[in-house]
Amino acid sequence: MNKLKALVIDDEWNMRNLLRIYLTKEGFDITEAHNGTEGLSYLQKNSYHVILLDVMMPDMDGWHLCEKIRSFTETPILMLTARGDVKDKVHGLGVGADDYMVKPVNSDELIARLFALVRRSSQSLSLKEIGKKIMYTDMIIYPDRRQVMVLDTNLDLTQKELDILLILAENPQRVFSRDEIIERLWGSDFFGDNRVVDTHVKNIREKLQLAGLEQNPIQTVWGIGYKWLYSVEEP
Structure with a gap:
């Protein structure tokens, strides 16, 4: 059985170390980020079963980061903070957190809550309607549940990689320019290099x-962009 993957985002080394000890003991595979920017970078490149997120960080507070994370993934988020006010807890849940614990945390309670979050997330995914599927040789794409299978193995794509793949696969033979893809995924206020699309396509x-x-x-x-060669869509 594959290990559960957890991303810990906290600027305090002592807290990250403590969480690593707790979670590793329970069989989790841990990735550590020491600030919000690093945490976002990991999330854009990898997938995790659960996120442990500190509230008070220097570059980006946990509430703001939680909102950013929720804009592109439904991965369960457990917020950790030294602030025990009810209004802070309500605010954390309001911006997208799934659970909220006040430091110092009890290890048994923390692990129990993490497993509960992962279990609820897995049940939610299994209850989603499969809907249509798109087939291409040895690949099957389930757009409604955002899943890609190659040779019966789940393909691990980042959020943006999956978004680009779905745009192309759901519109076979249609040519999409880089600017069109950027408009769909990042919006009209994107000011970066449109070659970012090339990087994602290369990774896919x-x-x-x-x-x-x-x-x-x-x-x-x-000179234009990309298109999907061919696909078979079934209800």
Whole structure:
């Protein structure tokens, strides 16, 4: 059985170390981020079963970070803080946290809450309607539950990688420019380089190849952008 993956975002080394001891003992695979910016970077590249998030951090407080995380993933979030006011707890839950604990935490209660969050999240995913599926050689895409299977193995994509794949797969043979993709995913206020799309597409292609898909469905349309070669959609 694969280990449960947890992301710990806290600027205090002592707290990260304590949480690492607690969670590693229970079989979790831990990734540590010492501030909000680093935490976001990890989340954009990897998937986790649960996030432990500190509230008071220097570069970005936990409430703001929680809102950012909720804009692109439903991964369960447990907020940890030294502030025990009810209004703080209400605010944390209001911005998207799933649970809230006041430091110092009891290890047994923490682990019990984490397993409960993971269990509820798994049940929620299993109850989602499968709906239509898109098939391409040895790959099956379930858009409604945002899942991609290659050779019966779940493909681990970041949120943006999955978004781009779905835009293309749900519109086979249609050419999408980089600017169109950026508009859909980042909005009109995006001021970065549109080559960010190329980076995500490169990552998708590499992951599909590593997963064993022999023919890649994403075709480059030189000077414009990308299109999906072909797919079969079933109800």
